[in-house]
Amino acid sequence: MGPNIQGIPFSLGMEATTNVIKNGMAGGMPAFGGQLSAAQIQQVVQYLLTLKHQDTYKVTGDPQKGSEVYKSAGCANCHMIHGQGGDSAPDLSNIGALRDPGYLHTTILYPGSDLPQQHLFLETGGKLDYLFVHLVTKEGRAFDGTRVVEDSFRIVIEDANGNFHSFDKADLRELKELPGKSLMPSYKGKLSDAEVNDLVAYLTSLKEAQ
Amino acid sequence: MRFAKIALPLLAFFMCSCRVSFAQDVPYQRILHSDREPQNWLTYGGNYASQRFSRLAQINSKNVSQLKVAWIYQPSRAVSNVETSPIVVDGIMYVTEPPSTVTAIDARTALRLWSWSPKMPQHLVLIGLYGNSRGVAILDNTVFVGTADAHLVALDAKTGGVKWDVHVADNRFGYSMSGPPLAIKGKVIVGTGGSEAAVRGLLDCYDAKTGKRLWRFWTVPRVGEPGAETWGNGAAQSAGGTTWNNGSYDPETKTVYWGTGNPAPDFNDDDRPGDNLYTCSLIALDADTGKLKWYFQFSPHENHDWDSAEPPVLFDAKINGKMRRLVALANRNAFYYVLDRDTGQFITGVPFAKETWAKGLDAKGRPILNPNQQPTLGAGTLVYPSITGAVDWPSPSYSPLTGLFYVSVHETGAYYIKGTGKIEPGFPKGIVGGGGVRALAGEQSYGAIRALEATTGKLRWQFKLFSTAWVGTLATAGNLVFTGSDEGNFFALDATTGKPLWQFYMGHGLRSNPVTYEVNGKQYVFATAGNAYVAFELP
Numbered sequence: 126m127g128p129n130i131q132g133i134p135f136s137l138g139m140e141a142t143t144n145v146i147k148n149g150m151a152g153g154m155p156a157f158g159g160q161l162s163a164a165q166i167q168q169v170v171q172y173l174l175t176l177k178h179q180d181t182y183k184v185t186g187d188p189q190k191g192s193e194v195y196k197s198a199g200c201a202n203c204h205m206i207h208g209q210g211g212d213s214a215p216d217l218s219n220i221g222a223l224r225d226p227g228y229l230h231t232t233i234l235y236p237g238s239d240l241p242q243q244h245l246f247l248e249t250g251g252k253l254d255y256l257f258v259h260l261v262t263k264e265g266r267a268f269d270g271t272r273v274v275e276d277s278f279r280i281v282i283e284d285a286n287g288n289f290h291s292f293d294k295a296d297l298r299e300l301k302e303l304p305g306k307s308l309m310p311s312y313k314g315k316l317s318d319a320e321v322n323d324l325v326a327y328l329t330s331l332k333e334a335q
Numbered sequence: 336m337r338f339a340k341i342a343l344p345l346l347a348f349f350m351c352s353c354r355v356s357f358a359q360d361v362p363y364q365r366i367l368h369s370d371r372e373p374q375n376w377l378t379y380g381g382n383y384a385s386q387r388f389s390r391l392a393q394i395n396s397k398n399v400s401q402l403k404v405a406w407i408y409q410p411s412r413a414v415s416n417v418e419t420s421p422i423v424v425d426g427i428m429y430v431t432e433p434p435s436t437v438t439a440i441d442a443r444t445a446l447r448l449w450s451w452s453p454k455m456p457q458h459l460v461l462i463g464l465y466g467n468s469r470g471v472a473i474l475d476n477t478v479f480v481g482t483a484d485a486h487l488v489a490l491d492a493k494t495g496g497v498k499w500d501v502h503v504a505d506n507r508f509g510y511s512m513s514g515p516p517l518a519i520k521g522k523v524i525v526g527t528g529g530s531e532a533a534v535r536g537l538l539d540c541y542d543a544k545t546g547k548r549l550w551r552f553w554t555v556p557r558v559g560e561p562g563a564e565t566w567g568n569g570a571a572q573s574a575g576g577t578t579w580n581n582g583s584y585d586p587e588t589k590t591v592y593w594g595t596g597n598p599a600p601d602f603n604d605d606d607r608p609g610d611n612l613y614t615c616s617l618i619a620l621d622a623d624t625g626k627l628k629w630y631f632q633f634s635p636h637e638n639h640d641w642d643s644a645e646p647p648v649l650f651d652a653k654i655n656g657k658m659r660r661l662v663a664l665a666n667r668n669a670f671y672y673v674l675d676r677d678t679g680q681f682i683t684g685v686p687f688a689k690e691t692w693a694k695g696l697d698a699k700g701r702p703i704l705n706p707n708q709q710p711t712l713g714a715g716t717l718v719y720p721s722i723t724g725a726v727d728w729p730s731p732s733y734s735p736l737t738g739l740f741y742v743s744v745h746e747t748g749a750y751y752i753k754g755t756g757k758i759e760p761g762f763p764k765g766i767v768g769g770g771g772v773r774a775l776a777g778e779q780s781y782g783a784i785r786a787l788e789a790t791t792g793k794l795r796w797q798f799k800l801f802s803t804a805w806v807g808t809l810a811t812a813g814n815l816v817f818t819g820s821d822e823g824n825f826f827a828l829d830a831t832t833g834k835p836l837w838q839f840y841m842g843h844g845l846r847s848n849p850v851t852y853e854v855n856g857k858q859y860v861f862a863t864a865g866n867a868y869v870a871f872e873l874p
Contacts, residue, residue, distance in 0.1 A: 154771075275801075276801060276820070276822035276823065276824060276840075277799070277800045277801050277802070277820055277822055277824055278835070278838045278840075279840075295835065
């Protein structure tokens with residue numbers, strides 16, 4: 126019998142999880158590198174990513190009403206669904222498949238409380254954990270934004286307007302990581318409980334490309 | 336298969352401004368005095384002391400920020416994670432390509448002169464290994480390579496033609512070679528990998544002209560041989576202690592220094608009570624006879640897969656006011672050791688990375704173990720360092736100018752899980768690990784380039800990396816340390832302060848040891864990443 130694999134990509138990291146599936150582990154887990162293509166192994170890893178939480182939140186809202194809340198609350202100013210909306214925040218076209226309802230509920234109320242972590246994924250060349258940063262160049266220009274990618278020498282951030290900024294760390298006077306912060310505002314107190322539940326129901330229904 | 340040699344000398348005749356004269360003959364005396372020709376890189380470790388230090392200073396801390404790509408070479412077929420560290424002789428660079436191809440290229444232009452690939456068995460056995468080669472050795476006019484199917488092959492340095500080919504060990508049992516041979520006067524010394532297949536470790540010496548085996552040292556004894564008593568009842572089938580990296584050589588005393596790997600099975604030690612000599616040790620052998628002069632075991636009765644195969648670095652320095660002949664090693668078990676290289680006497684040993692398995696070392700250098708740090712059934716035990724150790728195969732460097740030892744460090748732990756796997760008779764069917772690990776990741780795992788005072792191990796400076804890097808270091812008289820990251824950065828640090836001075840994004844994590852050389856009075860720095868072999872130069 127193998128171990129419980131819920132949350133494995135989060136504890137092992139994406140690369141190590143990929144390697145375990147590909148190469149197996151001594152004393153138990155067989156190697157699947159010969160049976161599965163690299164793309165298929167990545168699909169398995171992506172699936173494992175969806176198994177993060179034991180979700181106790183029950184979806185009780187109305188997705189149709191949630192769609193209206195989505196529009197009226199201004200979510201589309203930053204988020205995009207099937208090509209419609211802003212691009213300064215994550216695309217939500219498939220968010221129902223990627224995040225469980227409880228996670229979505231928490232994030233709407235407390236946006237920075239449980240940001241997704243991808244750890245260091247070397248094949249893409251850098252660090253991708255979702256992180257809010259504040260940086261100041263040697264010339265004194267300050268920038269706030271979310272990290273797009275970072276390695277030991279460079280960083281690219283995305284500001285609130287969706288613009289990318291690329292820096293060499295050698296040119297920075299300050300680089301401050303602000304874990305738990307998010308560009309997204311909290312909707313606690315701005316939306317009623319029913320509206321939040323409707324919004325969660327709508328987002329949960331977004332599981333496939335149109 | 337051999338490729339046609341390109342008539343580069345003829346071409347160069349018509350392009351006199353860029354003319355390069357190739358002279359491949361490398362008698363022993365040239366390697367012995369390699370410090371007299373810093374334009375070349377004649378052994379895997381840069382010299383017999385494995386210091387990876389270059390006296391070239393054209394590229395230095397004042398101008399390194401101007402470095403640019405001189406050329407890029409890529410193998411004719413796509414490979415991944417090239418791990419080669421080249422030999423450079425008079426304008427020719429000898430590299431390997433995975434798994435065991437040897438290629439000679441013009442070190443000024445990257446034009447390929449010749450390439451040779453061995454015919455591999457239909458069912459190549461690679462257990463706990465992944466079919467790579469970290470380089471070659473050169474002596475006289477011959478290039479030597481160890482192959483993934485455990486052959487030692489001698490190639491003509493000018494043409495790539497095979498001079499001789501000996502079968503060192505049986506690949507069906509899991510013997511395989513990735514480490515470069517060491518060529519000394521008239522002899523070639525080579526080790527093998529395969530501890531995870533439970534092979535019995537060996538170090539072989541061959542006549543460089545004929546390929547005749549001159550001696551063999553078994554790194555694990557059999558019943559009745561010295562050291563067998565350290566294997567409890569298991570000496571009859573004791574295994575491990577493989578010799579899969581490169582060694583060092585002291586020509587003054589004709590001593591070969593070589594590191595050995597873990598005992599087998601890695602994590603299930605039920606059948607091997609005792610210290611398990613000569614695994615996880617540094618062995619000092621008489622180069623003429625292969626007889627053991629002394630040994631030093633870093634991790635007695637090891638069961639975390641902490642091979643001691645790191646290349647040992649030889650240097651002379653004052654200890655308590657007295658000049659001593661030393662050998663130093665940053666071990667996978669997270670301790671930095673300094674020993675007397677004539678006697679093996681322990682001089683000092685300190686942790687250079689986070690470790691939780693030992694309280695420290697006693698007066699003889701033996702670890703004082705912490706409780707509850709052994710692999711356990713089920714979820715396992717969290718131990719630092721991880722299975723990849725505080726270091727792995729990439730080489731450190733030593734600068735006689737700064738007196739510092741530069742090492743690329745892994746800062747990470749792992750959950751060590753004990754299993755039921757044991758050594759079975761016959762050909763191995765898979766990893767004989769007797770357990771496994773669950774590695775840490777994310778914020779719990781990072782890397783660093785550290786500069787240690789070579790005689791004490793005291794940390795002088797460090798440069799932190801997000802990733803646990805798999806790149807050796809290169810120290811130069813330009814007051815530089817070149818190294819790289821798994822994130823894909825090739826970079827230079829100030830050798831005195833650790834300040835970053837230059838970086839170039841290679842597009843893939845680096846997995847090799849950088850070198851430097853000079854052609855036509857121009858210094859180059861060389862590194863690999865992914866499929867790319869890249870040389871850098873000043874404008």
